[in-house]
Amino acid sequence: MRVFEYPARETWDSLLARPTRDAADLNAIVADVLAQVKKGGDEAVRMFEERFDHVSLDCLAVTPEEMKEAEGLVEAPLREALREAHRNIGRFHAAQRFQTHHVQVTDGVECWQEAKPIQRVGLYIPGGTAPLFSTVLMLATPARIAGCEEIVLCTPPGRDGKVHPAILYAASLAGVNRIFKIGGVQAIGAMAYGTESVPKVYKIFGPGNQFVMCAKQQVSLHDVAIDMPAGPSEVCVLADASSDASFVAADLLSQAEHGRDSQVVLLTTDAAFIPKVQDELAAQLARLPRAEIATESLEHSKIVLLHNEEEMMEMTNRYAPEHLIIETSNYMELAAQVMNAGSVFLGRWTPESAGDYASGTNHTLPTCGYAVAYNGVNLDSFLRKVTFQHITPAGILDIGQTVVEMARGEMLDAHARAMSLRMEKVNRN
């Protein structure tokens, strides 16, 4: 990790800059696949599955038999872990349930919001070397609590045409209705437009490579909502002289192993802590299966030495990290100063991996600095708050003149008349 000692404020933005990707070349490729899926439906999806996932599928849907078979193929300890994680994620998200609260705005004018589930949602779970069953729980559990009627999941099959059993087990645990063996851009297209097999959904959630992300953005322009824009995963750790260097190194590495483009930042006020954490990094890295990926990621990662905690919090908020771990002794004081972050982990006993899997919080979070404007997935992500209002004749008399005055000021006479007609009728009675 590169070390920056007391960098001048003018250099902070460039120091914290994320890598930028030019999506222009992706856009055309992705648009072409999407257009073919829109037009060709299942047949186009099968063709792309053959081309990109190297499988020939008769049936895109996972069958009930495959679901049943999956449970037996997952080892008991992992099944138990998935059940505990599902329970904790459920508890935290269920506590986010919205309570309707009727507001008497003024005499005879009552307004309120009601939470309505998004009826059909689509979850995308990437393939690759490891089965991301944790993301299945993170997305399907709140969707089910929200009351979404149809929860569709797409994930690329292996070359044997099967989906990893732990994905299927997690999906069944969390209440996914239908699972399709479709990956990549074709999965996003299938859920955005609908095909003969795959129902059209109203919102698509989940991570993916840059093709998948680009496809989500393209379909979000007209056809379907998406959870949020995304980029490489990232962590920012705050440490001081009291921090445990082995814990901090482990936390930095748990981000670095995600991918070569993972962003890892350590901010500290203690110069003496830096060599300690570097030694720990070297020692732990040596024993890591994904050492090659983590090493590459650490090469562009940063340790920044700052004068004091004010600077540390200012830099943190300017960076707006996806994950923020505060391992200083006064972590609650610093927590109160957090403005921009996706998810915050407090104290030495709270590693990011707790939230990645099982503490109950969601791990689908804004990266790339999007935390300044977006939050992570939560129960609200699967709901809409619809406003309702009810006005009585007394309410008409209370706000009527205001409405008429403003409507006329905006030269919208029919708006004014919809109110003045009612005012006249109330006054006549």
Next chain:
Amino acid sequence: MRVFEYPARETWDSLLARPTRDAADLNAIVADVLAQVKKGGDEAVRMFEERFDHVSLDCLAVTPEEMKEAEGLVEAPLREALREAHRNIGRFHAAQRFQTHHVQVTDGVECWQEAKPIQRVGLYIPGGTAPLFSTVLMLATPARIAGCEEIVLCTPPGRDGKVHPAILYAASLAGVNRIFKIGGVQAIGAMAYGTESVPKVYKIFGPGNQFVMCAKQQVSLHDVAIDMPAGPSEVCVLADASSDASFVAADLLSQAEHGRDSQVVLLTTDAAFIPKVQDELAAQLARLPRAEIATESLEHSKIVLLHNEEEMMEMTNRYAPEHLIIETSNYMELAAQVMNAGSVFLGRWTPESAGDYASGTNHTLPTCGYAVAYNGVNLDSFLRKVTFQHITPAGILDIGQTVVEMARGEMLDAHARAMSLRMEKVNRN
């Protein structure tokens, strides 16, 4: 309005279809203006103001003197109306404040959400024939309640280089920090990228023509969040034999006068009601200043006669209207069946124009069927819910094994180790 009697269900989707616009030709024009603003800053903005708004501006910002002057230029009744509307909008949105609730997920694992305001937001208010001061209140009032530090507003000036005083008065009432005389795509670009004068914001809100909408979507791909995608405004009215035809006609017209592309739909179970409302429409239309616009809009608008209330609610939810006015006698029963809508108006004394201006609900709502996945602007639109968690050594022992099991199952050993290192230390103590 065209009348459809008892249409077969298979025809509903085409009957309810919104007009589609091909944005392909817009995209290139908009992308060019955005790129020039990104590169040229204030100079490019001034050039486009000259080209599109036909004004030559020395200073893009509205000055404190102009703000002071504005108050005196707004007539007292309108000032009073704006104050009442601001108060009601404030009451309803303040009632949406989020209460942090600490969740003890399991022994030693505490998780919670905290609402953090988006620090810098940008509001766009279109120009045109009428000053949309109501939208200023609808956007700036909740932004201020949310605690946004910087609320920037862009609106095109008239040919005299001035902004309508009612816009300025509403902005000052609602707590806008800085106002710029910039319209169209150049305004969206200025707020998305920042210029010498205009601060870069994190989220952009507000309506606009199709160029502005296209610009918002383009900048939302990488640079800034936006409130929601948008299209022509729309209303769906439900009526039965008990409804007041003059009220219903007034409500339909108050939508039709918005623009030639406004979408107006009336669903009813009472065949006899249709000629009554048609007569009222003709009579009221004759006395409307914007009759030409309303007439054109009504030409593609629809009256649908249905067999029963089940059909009425099914069609409503399939249409997912921006505004839904239920003027049947049993409006509360039907309200309970609403799934997809932006804002719902209940009973004969609750016209849409109440919510457009002064009842307290927001009028920035999802159009074009986006209500299936989006809600309108509310207090949450100006906030992010950041998750926090704190785990104790007891919590480590409670969820530790689950995290380790899942991390290993996903082949993320550093994730497992960040937890197992802590488990070892707890067990040693």
